[in-house]
Amino acid sequence: MTGLVLAQIRAPTFDWPGLSPLLALLGGATIVLMLGLVRSRAVREVLVPLLAFGSFVAAIGLGIWQLGERSNLISGAMRLDELTVILTFVFCAAGAGSVLLAWRGVAVREASHGEFYSLMLTSAAGMFVLVAAQNLVTLFLGLELLSIPLYVLCATEMQRATSLESGLKYLIIGSVGSATLLYGLAFVYGATGSTDFAGIASRLPEVVDDPLLLTGLALTLAGMGFKASVAPFHQWTPDVYEGAPTPVTAFMAVATKAAALGVMLRFFDVALLDAQVDWGPALAALAAITIVVGNVGALGQSSLKRLMAWSSVAQAGYMLAGIVVATRLGVQATVFYLAVYLFMNLAAFAVIVIRERATAFGDDIRSVTGLGAEQPLLAAVMTLAMLGLAGIPATAGFIGKFYLIDAAVAGDYAWLGIVIVIGSMVSLAYYLRVIAAMWMQAPETTEAAAVAAGPARRPALAGGAADADAPRAQPEVWLVAVVFGAATLVFGIVPSPLFDLAVRAGAALGNLF
């Protein structure tokens, strides 16, 4: 009798190689947290960031090793396939870049190095769980693991009121989003009787008109919309992005978005594929609203971080188009655009970080005024990022937008393609303003800087010397700026490597047309 029971209870099978990227992130988080307690300054301020950077790189490396494998992890709770791995590349690259941006920042000093990087790595681990999730429970687990460290990270510049405000705002609104999502997931379970994506997909044809399912879909969509900052669930984005420390903003803008859109790809284009008639038009409408709201909101912003926040709302709208059509081409286009979006955003945020530390204007647009004359290379990087986000040819952003419109038109959503184009037109007005400030205006005078600075705001680097933005003052931030700026240009001319990755990610979702 006991023998029979024991035979039925089996420990879940672990696929250790498949889990290795996740273990690298979580292991890194633990080690970094421990080492952060060491008394030696050298260990805390050099070794800890290096280890955090190393963990992200290790996760990418292990991902490259696992690329091409398709396996179920932990009894089918998660799935490692090309989509998981390639999205891991995106958010780990964003994480590695953000570690470098944060290295000499205020946030890491105030929050202590160990905790800051440990939270970042934990959040990245949550993203892995989220994009790999194969059932509703894992999905929610991943989402919370991703969100909670971010709430804290936003508030790490403890001496600055806006940073605390940002953390609190994100916490409250993020929790509302999570609650909505959880409620929605419960409805989906109620309608289909399964928490498993495969189980939901198989039961779906019978319940496609069930009001229970439709309610669940709507709530889930809203919950995920909060995370991906899809309008009308985007209101927190500008405030939180502006208040958070800039490296955290960069991480949120890229990595969180990649994870949120990744899980939407899996949830809508795999589990709910057969209900596309239900959610397709709704999601398309949300995409169109997001594009318009994001681009209009960005007009007239004078804070670069707010501008990037609104622009990220608009960009999320573009990428939704790839999810709406529910075709293999659409998945590929979204994944491709996520990679491109990583390059453009990190390049832009690196420039913002450098100027934030070199001038007294913070992240105001005046901090980059006249940059073309002072630091042409830096201005060139920012220009490439802005042109790329606007979708001008010879940048990767153009190819990405081309791919998305191609997918939209091929999936019978030509009007959404036109909305993307109209959004890009509006976006020119604010991206060009940054470019014009850099190249076509004289630098702000030091008197203006003194007035703007007031007693409280000083350049973050000691002294705020005239050459504080020179490469030798903060080489690691320059590295991020130049590498991602160059990637924006190079992949705009030779996009084939990115296409290969996108096609592999698309192939991972088996049942798509």
Next chain:
Amino acid sequence: MHLSIVLWLPLAAGVVGALLPGGLSRWAMVAGALATLVLTVILVVDFDTGAAGLQDVTDETWISELGIHYKLGVDGLNLFLILLGAVLFLASAVWSAMTEWDRPRLYYFWLGLAETGVLGALMAQDLALFVIFFDLMLVPFLFLTGSWGGPGRVPAIMKLFIYTLVGSLLMLAAAIATGVLAPGEGTTFVLSDLAARRLPEGSQDWIFLCFAAAFLVKMPAFPLHGWMPDGYRAMPLPVLAVFSGILSKVAAYGFLRVVLPLFPDASVRFQELMLLIALASILYGSAMAFTTTNTRLVLGYSSVAQLGFIVLGIFALRPEGAQGAVIQAVNHGLVVAPAFFIVGLLAARAGSEDLRDMGGIAFRAPVLATMALIVTFAVLAMPGSSNFVGEFLILLGVFQSKVVIAIVAFAGVVMASVYALRMFIRALHNRVGPAVGSREMTVRDGLVLVPLVAAILAFAFYPQIALDKAERSVTQSIRAAQQAQGADQQAEVRP
């Protein structure tokens, strides 16, 4: 010859110039533009007039996932426009080299990129590639004007850039739709393939309108010319000469290369709309050129009118009209660049670009006045100039298809002589302006002006060279539209 070399040489020169010390970058660009011109002349000499289809084709797969090819080629449609582009950019480079610029390395880099962009748009034989170069060629002008332009340059260039990119982005969506919606296996953007897989009539309409919007804004045509006055006032003159001389022609060329062969049914359906826009441009442009006193804007509005003639010729949907349009595109480019150079010389002498401050210079500067007179005669299409040949062919074509429009368009010819002569007389004759210092042009100025005027004269004596080489391709370009028109007329007769 390998077209890629011609295409990328100017950009390479710009990059080399950007790496050299500031004083040398100008000569790198001049050398690059000169080499490009030499290669283009060889291209024209080697061109086989008898052969049909594209020559010197380069065809590589660029992005296989999207079906985009890197395909370049020349035929009678773009051959002389490429030559025109090379001539104008050389003139602009030499002219720029005589001027001192702030941050010269950057300036010449952008100029090089601009030439590559323009040549790319003219050479591209793949729709996506065409769109890419069409958008890309605008970016250098954004920076050239924004950084080195006159007062009010930043708002002006924003307006220009947004206006024209609105058109371009609509065209992007339309181009993608053309590739995706075309019947047949797989997606392709190669123009010759797309012409063979004709779109269903229903989707041709909106796609046609998007393309037309992009091209009409770029020209500019009335009523989409809102960016033109501010943009023309703000641009540095050497930049404006190429901008007005060749960029607008790329738009006109786009109609012949892309719109007529790919969307023939829609072209026929919207023929009258396009003819009316062209007519409005002619009348409005001429009237404004006659009333404004800013010399740059006189030329700007005259360009609106001239481009109106070109559109008129294209949408006559007759071989004569289209051929006249090609000739007129080259003519106008050749005329407007020296005209802007003369404006620059006159403005330097009068201290202002306003006609009211100019005058009375001709007695002391007879050579300059002679040059200006030749250019003026070319603008007003004096019999004997090749502009006369161009306008004659255009009107002949329109006369065959729409008599009423042709009659109204004749008024435009008359008005051209009025505004051209008015500008010539007030700028060079009449009483001497208040602050005018009458000086003859220098030998250095002659270096730019004389070759351009010589080109006008040469083309006036022998327009046949372009007509012969263009004929076959032009006929090919409008064949589909003519067939569609014929089918429509038969359908009207039958019931």
